[in-house]
Amino acid sequence: xxxxxTIKRFSDPQFVGEIEDADGVGEVGNMKCGDVMKMFIKVKxxxxxxxxxxxxxxxxxxxxxxxxxxxxxxxxIDDALKITxxxxxxxxxxxxxxxxxxxxLGTHALKKAVEDYxxxxxx
Amino acid sequence: xxxxxxxxxxxxxxxDERVVKAMLPFFTEQYGNASSTHARGYDAQKVLxxxxxxxxxxxNALDEEIIFTSGGTESNNFILKGIAFTNKKKGNHIIxxxxxxxxxxxxxxxxxxxxxxxxxxxxxKEGFIDPQQLEEAITNKxxxxxxxxxxxxxxxxxxxxxLGAVCKKHNVYxxxxxxxxxxxxxxxxxxxxxxLMTINAHKINGPKGVxxxxxxxxxxxxxxxxxxxxxxxxxxxxxxIPGIVGFAxxxxxxxxxxxxxxxxxxxxxxxxLLTIQGTKLNGPLGERRLCNNVSVSFxxxxxxxxxxxxxxxxxxxxxxxxxxAKTLEPSYVLMAxxxxxxxxxxxxxxxxxxxxxxxxxxxxxxxxxxVVDKLRAISPFKGDA
Ligand SMILES: Cc1ncc(COP(=O)(O)O)c(C=O)c1O
Ligand code: FES
Numbered sequence: 001x002x003x004x005x006t007i008k009r010f011s012d013p014q015f016v017g018e019i020e021d022a023d024g025v026g027e028v029g030n031m032k033c034g035d036v037m038k039m040f041i042k043v044k045x046x047x048x049x050x051x052x053x054x055x056x057x058x059x060x061x062x063x064x065x066x067x068x069x070x071x072x073x074x075x076x077i078d079d080a081l082k083i084t085x086x087x088x089x090x091x092x093x094x095x096x097x098x099x100x101x102x103x104x105l106g107t108h109a110l111k112k113a114v115e116d117y118x119x120x121x122x123x
Numbered sequence: 124x125x126x127x128x129x130x131x132x133x134x135x136x137x138x139d140e141r142v143v144k145a146m147l148p149f150f151t152e153q154y155g156n157a158s159s160t161h162a163r164g165y166d167a168q169k170v171l172x173x174x175x176x177x178x179x180x181x182x183n184a185l186d187e188e189i190i191f192t193s194g195g196t197e198s199n200n201f202i203l204k205g206i207a208f209t210n211k212k213k214g215n216h217i218i219x220x221x222x223x224x225x226x227x228x229x230x231x232x233x234x235x236x237x238x239x240x241x242x243x244x245x246x247x248k249e250g251f252i253d254p255q256q257l258e259e260a261i262t263n264k265x266x267x268x269x270x271x272x273x274x275x276x277x278x279x280x281x282x283x284x285x286l287g288a289v290c291k292k293h294n295v296y297x298x299x300x301x302x303x304x305x306x307x308x309x310x311x312x313x314x315x316x317x318x319l320m321t322i323n324a325h326k327i328n329g330p331k332g333v334x335x336x337x338x339x340x341x342x343x344x345x346x347x348x349x350x351x352x353x354x355x356x357x358x359x360x361x362x363x364i365p366g367i368v369g370f371a372x373x374x375x376x377x378x379x380x381x382x383x384x385x386x387x388x389x390x391x392x393x394x395x396l397l398t399i400q401g402t403k404l405n406g407p408l409g410e411r412r413l414c415n416n417v418s419v420s421f422x423x424x425x426x427x428x429x430x431x432x433x434x435x436x437x438x439x440x441x442x443x444x445x446x447x448a449k450t451l452e453p454s455y456v457l458m459a460x461x462x463x464x465x466x467x468x469x470x471x472x473x474x475x476x477x478x479x480x481x482x483x484x485x486x487x488x489x490x491x492x493x494v495v496d497k498l499r500a501i502s503p504f505k506g507d508a
Binding site for chain 2 (some may be wrong): 027
């Protein structure tokens with residue numbers, strides 16, 4: 001049912017964890033099935049220098065969280081915000097259609113983390 | 124994949140070698156049609172009768188009260204639709220529960236579109252139907268009560284004798300879906316006041332696609348399948364002789380000893396699982412739980428991820444989580460038992476069989492601990508509170 005890449009990311013995610021002195025933290029929940037993702041970012045000169053996640057959800061949600069982090073790391077904030085759920089799904093080697101919503105979660109969590117970062121910058 | 128441990132026997136079971144052996148001659152040698160009037164036909168008729176007798180005796184029924192079908196789904200459809208349409212003039216009210224198998228739920232939903240009124244009884248925290256609540260739900264329009272015996276998700280075994288007595292008192296037909304409990308929990312249609320019952324073969328190490336409906340003698344029921352005169356004119360179609368022979372063989376093989384062994388392993392599993400922080404058993408403990416069923420909820424982690432990680436290790440289990448359902452809704456059975464969304468989503472069901480070994484249980488308990496630790500390290504929630 002799941003691709004090799006999804007299984008690999010799910011069994012051995014590289015970006016799990018929390019960043020204690022994160023510059024931005026975003027948490028989103030999905031009303032569909034109750035999954036929750038928390039994302040932590042470090043930012044320097046507008047570039048995401050470090051990123052970590054914690055996810056409560058299915059195999060696809062965990063794999064998609066990890067993929068999201070990999071795609072966003074090292075990118076300029078504005079470019080990272082352009083990452084779409086479609087890209088995540090494609091890089092995972094496709095997901096069953098019913099699981100597409102799990103990959104949207106990652107993009108929303110990043111957006112929230114960036115908002116958090118920006119609001120802290122203003123303060 | 125390190126191991127091969129199958130803990131999804133509530134889904135289906137491995138066909139026992141002895142069952143396969145008993146079935147084989149009926150494909151290539153004794154392949155007669157039981158309706159034919161020649162030697163091969165008579166042979167088929169003979170073995171059909173013998174198999175029917177085995178099934179009948181196992182539930183204290185008469186031979187002519189057993190109708191072979193294509194399985195649990197067909198028997199449930201046949202009984203519910205058949206009784207509903209045959210008794211339309213008497214009333215249009217049917218009582219069932221919120222924790223039935225999908226094939227009862229969706230048959231009832233269809234009957235609603237045909238003008239029948241369905242009452243869905245609640246269950247308590249352990250998954251049981253209260254006989255008093257049943258009694259209160261019965262009206263003078265009630266024609267049928269259908270209540271699951273052993274629950275496929277939570278293992279709760281309803282007290283058929285008490286529920287049947289209520290139906291008898293009010294003179295309404297009592298049906299039970301006993302697919303999960305058959306050969307594992309005593310079934311006696313007389314003692315338990317059962318008028319109609321559903322059983323199947325593939326949950327008891329028999330073949331898929333064969334089952335039976337028990338229809339008490341004297342009950343009028345319109346067939347679901349119209350055609351030839353097979354099965355006392357209650358179910359048309361050439362009988363699946365190999366399947367029926369396999370079904371009867373599986374019943375022969377089932378034993379008290381197997382039930383005892385499963386009960387011991389079940390309790391070992393429960394005990395081991397409850398030593399893990401943040402776990403909760405769903406359904407009852409002891410005699411009122413199916414001997415092969417364990418259902419636990421893990422805090423802070425999601426069931427599809429748990430069973431997915433177990434699967435990667437070679438361990439098969441199932442879950443009631445929303446993420447595993449096409450509808451993205453958690454199990455309605457668990458919700459009816461009062462679990463929270465989070466508890467239902469963190470539920471894993473383990474169902475053992477007579478072939479499950481103590482070693483399987485030991486390995487499983489070791490592996491599940493690793494899986495739970497790993498997924499809790501990924502989860503933003505705390506699992507040990
Ligand atoms: C309680 C219950 N009823 C009915 C069924 C359906 O039986 P079958 O698969 O033989 O159609 C099952 C199992 O799938 C079951 O567990
Ligand atoms: S997290 Fe529920 S379906 Fe993916």
